[in-house]
Amino acid sequence: MELLFAIAIGALTTSGVYLLLRARTFPVVMGLTLLSYGVNLFLFASGRLATGQQPVIGTTASYSDPLPQALVLTAIVIGFAMTAFLVVLSLRNLADNENDHVDGRREATTAASKVEQEVSSK
Amino acid sequence: MTHWLIAPILIPLLGGILQVFMGYAPIGLRRTLAIATTVLMLVSAVVLLALASDGSYRVYAFGNWQPPFGIVLVLDRLAALMLVLTAVLGLFCHIYASGGADEGNRQFHTLFLFQLMGLNIAFLTGDLFNLFVAFEVLLIASYGLLMHGGGTSRTVPGLHYVVLNLAGSALFLISVGMIYSVTGTLNMADLAVKIPQVTGSNLNLVKAGGMMLLVVFALKAAILPLCFWLPKAYARATAPVAALFAVMTKVGIYAIVRIYPLIFGDDAGELANLGMDWLFPLALVTLSMGVIGALGADNLKTLVAWQVIISVGTLLAPIALGSEAGLSAALFYLVSTTWTVAALFLVAELVASQRGTAADKIITAPKMHHRTFLSVLFLIGAVAASGLPPLSGFFGKLLILKSVEPSAEMAWLWGVLLVGGFLTLIAYSRAGSIVFWWNVDGHLETPEPMNNRVAVSTGILTCLTMLIVVLAGPLSDFTRATAEQLHNNQDYINILQTPMHVPQNPLVGEIN
Numbered sequence: 001m002e003l004l005f006a007i008a009i010g011a012l013t014t015s016g017v018y019l020l021l022r023a024r025t026f027p028v029v030m031g032l033t034l035l036s037y038g039v040n041l042f043l044f045a046s047g048r049l050a051t052g053q054q055p056v057i058g059t060t061a062s063y064s065d066p067l068p069q070a071l072v073l074t075a076i077v078i079g080f081a082m083t084a085f086l087v088v089l090s091l092r093n094l095a096d097n098e099n100d101h102v103d104g105r106r107e108a109t110t111a112a113s114k115v116e117q118e119v120s121s122k
Numbered sequence: 123m124t125h126w127l128i129a130p131i132l133i134p135l136l137g138g139i140l141q142v143f144m145g146y147a148p149i150g151l152r153r154t155l156a157i158a159t160t161v162l163m164l165v166s167a168v169v170l171l172a173l174a175s176d177g178s179y180r181v182y183a184f185g186n187w188q189p190p191f192g193i194v195l196v197l198d199r200l201a202a203l204m205l206v207l208t209a210v211l212g213l214f215c216h217i218y219a220s221g222g223a224d225e226g227n228r229q230f231h232t233l234f235l236f237q238l239m240g241l242n243i244a245f246l247t248g249d250l251f252n253l254f255v256a257f258e259v260l261l262i263a264s265y266g267l268l269m270h271g272g273g274t275s276r277t278v279p280g281l282h283y284v285v286l287n288l289a290g291s292a293l294f295l296i297s298v299g300m301i302y303s304v305t306g307t308l309n310m311a312d313l314a315v316k317i318p319q320v321t322g323s324n325l326n327l328v329k330a331g332g333m334m335l336l337v338v339f340a341l342k343a344a345i346l347p348l349c350f351w352l353p354k355a356y357a358r359a360t361a362p363v364a365a366l367f368a369v370m371t372k373v374g375i376y377a378i379v380r381i382y383p384l385i386f387g388d389d390a391g392e393l394a395n396l397g398m399d400w401l402f403p404l405a406l407v408t409l410s411m412g413v414i415g416a417l418g419a420d421n422l423k424t425l426v427a428w429q430v431i432i433s434v435g436t437l438l439a440p441i442a443l444g445s446e447a448g449l450s451a452a453l454f455y456l457v458s459t460t461w462t463v464a465a466l467f468l469v470a471e472l473v474a475s476q477r478g479t480a481a482d483k484i485i486t487a488p489k490m491h492h493r494t495f496l497s498v499l500f501l502i503g504a505v506a507a508s509g510l511p512p513l514s515g516f517f518g519k520l521l522i523l524k525s526v527e528p529s530a531e532m533a534w535l536w537g538v539l540l541v542g543g544f545l546t547l548i549a550y551s552r553a554g555s556i557v558f559w560w561n562v563d564g565h566l567e568t569p570e571p572m573n574n575r576v577a578v579s580t581g582i583l584t585c586l587t588m589l590i591v592v593l594a595g596p597l598s599d600f601t602r603a604t605a606e607q608l609h610n611n612q613d614y615i616n617i618l619q620t621p622m623h624v625p626q627n628p629l630v631g632e633i634n
């Protein structure tokens with residue numbers, strides 16, 4: 001279970017960081033979302049992985065740590081709100097700059113795309 | 123257990139909630155209530171300062187849980203100093219905003235008050251995860267405030283700011299998880315007990331967590347590799363918001379001062395002074411970078427935004443060296459520089475409003491209205507910021523220079539700080555002489571009217587630097603006592619033994 005869990009966190013974080021470094025806002029939003037999933041799982045694991053244990057003392061022979069679960073809950077709520085805000089902001093960026101480049105740059109019209117436009121206009 | 127500790131959090135919270143429901147009330151009423159809230163918050167901060175100046179720690183345990191099991195608020199001299207600093211700054215920014223900058227968004231006052239609440243939680247909390255929550259509260263309010271006033275020019279810096287801070291939050295959570303997985307606690311006092319006991323393979327885990335935490339605080343404080351988001355974002359924000367943000371970078375510095383000497387201090391065994399040898403060169407490079415940026419600035423607000431980075435570098439250098447005198451000097455300079463930089467943001471906005479299309483660009487333009495008033499304010503701000511006598515910036519820098527023992531670090535610090543101060547002076551002289559003296563003939567036809575609230579709040583905030591000079595004695599005594607308190611960890615750790623007052627509930631006996 002530990003190995004699977006670690007691979008899941010690793011995969012989520014790697015893809016999150018990769019997408020975060022993209023130049024368009026949509027992949028960046030996706031990247032931050034994946035990153036926050038990875039972080040939430042990581043926080044969860046900081047209380048040690050165990051199955052069949054309740055976070056209440058006295059109900060079973062051993063108990064699981066309730067604190068990381070509370071932390072994850074807080075992190076999920078905050079992460080959700082932030083993602084919603086970021087989506088709105090990205091849409092605003094798209095509307096303001098008519099482009100979803102993270103620097104708000106207009107598309108550089110390269111020679112190739114000009115030719116393409118001319119062809120399509122004919 | 124005194125209930126005053128929760129006041130600086132509850133007052134802006136309740137005031138902010140009231141504002142949420144008053145979005146359609148007349149703007150005069152909204153402004154009055156909002157400013158009344160800020161005044162009350164200042165009063166509560168001053169009360170806490172009076173409480174804290176006896177040098178003891180006061181603990182407020184939520185739900186009466188014995189620390190480290192519950193979340194605690196801890197009041198000491200440092201927290202009280204930061205609270206008063208923020209409340210004074212918040213009050214003047216708020217009065218300035220009520221002069222017209224708050225129009226156009228019905229929830230401006232809500233966001234402003236929630237921002238103040240987030241700052242106050244960050245200063246008072248004694249729990250690492252609670253600090254994360256405080257950061258999120260103040261950040262989400264700041265996202266809204268940064269975008270306030272509209273305009274396409276704010277979207278891109280705003281987007282960068284939000285994405286960077288979200289990535290920073292993710293790092294914060296990872297480092298909190300790493301530290302928790304080894305120590306099993308997030309209470310700062312308890313961490314100070316548990317960290318020195320960490321041994322073996324766990325050591326590297328805590329070390330990685332601690333270093334990542336430092337990266338997060340460096341992002342908030344805008345230390346060099348992580349400072350490039352700041353000038354654009356601050357220069358484009360509305361003036362009162364930019365002025366309030368002058369304290370945002372100081373939150374990062376506060377977090378470093380609060381956590382590193384306590385948890386990774388001299389007593390932390392193998393993890394003693396974690397990351398501090400990285401911080402000193404970074405602080406100097408940050409300072410140099412800020413000076414270069416200030417010299418290259420093409421408008422006043424960008425110039426002041428780079429001044430924020432200069433002051434971050436100046437503050438961190440003595441803090442990284444870790445001496446008690448250095449810490450005391452840094453805290454003195456922190457008060458001075460925060461108010462000065464905020465005042466300069468406000469002055470820059472006033473100048474921009476009086477120059478028509480030239481705005482705050484450093485170019486020759488028709489003579490502005492209210493030139494004498496504005497140029498005197500700019501002069502006072504520039505003298506205080508570049509650290510010339512007789513204003514408070516000079517005393518702050520002098521204390522920092524004096525605090526270093528003769529060594530290689532001393533040569534570096536003196537060199538960079540003095541040359542940097544001189545070049546900053548050149549940047550301000552150049553900007554000031556072009557903006558105020560090099561005029562083309564004639565006046566601008568239709569200047570924007572300047573109302574009293576804006577003029578008075580800017581004037582007073584600028585003149586606070588003189589107040590610091592007058593009160594330099596008591597203030598430096600206070601910062602010295604603060605540094606002493608911060609270096610004596612044992613008292614902070616003793617808050618774990620605070621006896622909790624449990625009210626005798628007659629029902630408890632019956633149930634049993």
